[in-house]
Amino acid sequence: MSALRSLAIVPSVSRVETADEAGNPLVLRLQRLAALTAADISALEHLSLHPRRYGPRVDLIRDDVVPKDAVVVLEGFACRYQQRGNGRRQIMAYLLPGDLCDVDAAYLGRMDHAVGTLSPCLLVRIPRQALVDLIAHHPNIAHALRLAKLSEEATTREWIANLGCRSALERMAHLFCELMARSEAVGLVQDGSCPLPLTQGDLGDTLGLSNVHVNRTLQEMRRHGWVELRGKSLRLLKPKQVQRVGEFSPNYLQPTSPANVHF
Amino acid sequence: MSALRSLAIVPSVSRVETADEAGNPLVLRLQRLAALTAADISALEHLSLHPRRYGPRVDLIRDDVVPKDAVVVLEGFACRYQQRGNGRRQIMAYLLPGDLCDVDAAYLGRMDHAVGTLSPCLLVRIPRQALVDLIAHHPNIAHALRLAKLSEEATTREWIANLGCRSALERMAHLFCELMARSEAVGLVQDGSCPLPLTQGDLGDTLGLSNVHVNRTLQEMRRHGWVELRGKSLRLLKPKQVQRVGEFSPNYLQPTSPANVHF
DNA sequence: CGGCGCCTTGAGAGTAATCAACGATAGTGG
DNA sequence: CCACTATCGTTGATTACTCTCAAGGCGCCG
Numbered sequence: 001m002s003a004l005r006s007l008a009i010v011p012s013v014s015r016v017e018t019a020d021e022a023g024n025p026l027v028l029r030l031q032r033l034a035a036l037t038a039a040d041i042s043a044l045e046h047l048s049l050h051p052r053r054y055g056p057r058v059d060l061i062r063d064d065v066v067p068k069d070a071v072v073v074l075e076g077f078a079c080r081y082q083q084r085g086n087g088r089r090q091i092m093a094y095l096l097p098g099d100l101c102d103v104d105a106a107y108l109g110r111m112d113h114a115v116g117t118l119s120p121c122l123l124v125r126i127p128r129q130a131l132v133d134l135i136a137h138h139p140n141i142a143h144a145l146r147l148a149k150l151s152e153e154a155t156t157r158e159w160i161a162n163l164g165c166r167s168a169l170e171r172m173a174h175l176f177c178e179l180m181a182r183s184e185a186v187g188l189v190q191d192g193s194c195p196l197p198l199t200q201g202d203l204g205d206t207l208g209l210s211n212v213h214v215n216r217t218l219q220e221m222r223r224h225g226w227v228e229l230r231g232k233s234l235r236l237l238k239p240k241q242v243q244r245v246g247e248f249s250p251n252y253l254q255p256t257s258p259a260n261v262h263f
Numbered sequence: 264m265s266a267l268r269s270l271a272i273v274p275s276v277s278r279v280e281t282a283d284e285a286g287n288p289l290v291l292r293l294q295r296l297a298a299l300t301a302a303d304i305s306a307l308e309h310l311s312l313h314p315r316r317y318g319p320r321v322d323l324i325r326d327d328v329v330p331k332d333a334v335v336v337l338e339g340f341a342c343r344y345q346q347r348g349n350g351r352r353q354i355m356a357y358l359l360p361g362d363l364c365d366v367d368a369a370y371l372g373r374m375d376h377a378v379g380t381l382s383p384c385l386l387v388r389i390p391r392q393a394l395v396d397l398i399a400h401h402p403n404i405a406h407a408l409r410l411a412k413l414s415e416e417a418t419t420r421e422w423i424a425n426l427g428c429r430s431a432l433e434r435m436a437h438l439f440c441e442l443m444a445r446s447e448a449v450g451l452v453q454d455g456s457c458p459l460p461l462t463q464g465d466l467g468d469t470l471g472l473s474n475v476h477v478n479r480t481l482q483e484m485r486r487h488g489w490v491e492l493r494g495k496s497l498r499l500l501k502p503k504q505v506q507r508v509g510e511f512s513p514n515y516l517q518p519t520s521p522a523n524v525h526f
Numbered sequence: 527c528g529g530c531g532c533c534t535t536g537a538g539a540g541t542a543a544t545c546a547a548c549g550a551t552a553g554t555g556g
Numbered sequence: 557c558c559a560c561t562a563t564c565g566t567t568g569a570t571t572a573c574t575c576t577c578a579a580g581g582c583g584c585c586g
Contacts, residue, residue: 164471207426
């Protein structure tokens with residue numbers, strides 16, 4: 001893995017700070033999952049050429065619709081969610097920068113859930129055919145996308161465990177650890193802080209808690225000196241303790257192919 | 264869909280009741296997802312030739328291990344689960360007859376969860392290579408497996424919604440509806456009853472409830488006259504009401520390709 | 527027959543939801 | 557520039573759902 005990482009290192013002196021200041025998050029993400037050639041990287045960057053800005057709380061793919069293309073998040077947080085009859089909303093997955101939503105759009109029928117932005121976002125929509133071509137001509141990318149998908153599935157399972165057998169405090173600790181790790185993987189951690197552009201209501205809809213209880217749980221975390229929330233960013237002051245409380249282990253976020261498993 | 268179904272109908276007079284009395288559940292399952300040729304069906308049946316019996320509560324794939332092959336359930340219930348540090352177990356998916364576990368074993372690294380039987384089971388393990396060959400030579404099966412995977416993912420998301428924003432009674436109602444629908448899809452519903460070879464403890468580990476509360480919730484469902492639990496089978500006496508309470512809609516269980524969506 | 531696992535019941539404790547109100551903040555329009 | 561409004565965060569009081577602990581019953585298998 002460290003071998004793969006070193007491929008990603010670009011001398012920062014020579015880098016121009018462009019629109020994507022920190023590098024293309026999709027490239028950063030997939031580079032952690034498979035070795036990419038220069039051609040692979042430029043193909044990915046080509047995909048991200050014409051992103052569009054979206055406001056917060058905007059639906060990208062509505063429930064019950066047949067999606068036409070995939071979505072890549074470049075900036076901001078989006079999510080998969082379901083609006084329930086009793087007025088409640090359940091968020092079933094976060095889409096962070098570098099995440100690709102519905103790669104197999106080609107095989108998808110009607111959506112059983114919606115996809116929408118949480119914060120303001122910079123997004124690219126990728127037509128079905130472009131995705132098919134990409135996968136056909138770039139086996140490394142295809143492999144990385146498969147692993148990314150496995151990672152998403154594992155994350156979904158982890159959320160089930162989170163909701164099913166942890167207290168409010170434990171759930172929140174686990175979620176914060178996950179967000180920190182995922183942010184780190186796409187270069188969004190600065191100074192030990194990662195972005196958290198969510199309202200307490202959003203957190204509640206994620207963790208199955210009321211916004212009032214989210215508020216009190218956050219206060220408890222602050223009281224323990226575990227976390228600091230300032231602006232829209234999160235800092236873990238005592239990462240080890242938060243991980244222990246949330247029973248967090250980052251393995252599920254970075255799946256490896258059998259070929260890569262040596263020990 | 265009804266066109267697909269009719270392909271599956273075999274004159275029952277001419278059928279010999281063999282070990283798999285009700286037909287191969289894997290075939291039944293995949294036939295609902297794609298049209299299969301006689302060659303496809305015989306290939307699937309060939310896979311299931313040498314099943315093995317397992318007792319209840321037996322681990323099939325342990326946590327933290329690199330799985331070597333996929334598993335098909337022919338009889339009984341298995342599950343994906345995670346054992347948590349606090350002594351709790353969270354079940355993250357049920358594997359019913361006809362379900363194929365870890366089709367992409369070829370791409371899987373270490374498991375982040377375990378797979379084990381709940382009830383006594385009849386199972387087949389399918390070596391990686393056999394699966395790769397099957398997919399390569401049977402495009403219809405490959406397609407059906409993709410849809411089955413989508414169905415599993417949708418089910419996992421649905422469980423998140425179940426845990427995150429429903430009461431004990433609602434969760435249980437939803438789960439029972441799902442089990443009934445999935446059983447129906449593989450010919451396991453007889454007389455309005457489907458198999459439910461689970462203990463109340465298993466249900467608790469699925470729904471994020473204590474076994475005591477599962478017991479009381481079951482009593483409430485019986486008191487309402489909604490369900491009947493006898494032997495190890497479940498009958499919905501007032502299916503409509505149970506569906507309403509659980510906000511259940513079966514769409515997520517049977518994904519369709521865009522090509523199949525006409526209306 | 528004894529033991530074990532599972533189901534059942536009761537009592538009490540605790541966690542989280544709901545309801546209601548107020549404060550802070552940011553964006554909007556006059 | 558400031559009032560205005562909406563959204564979000566915070567707090568208190570009360571309710572309710574679910575858990576834990578404890579004990580007894582039932583049925584099955586050795």
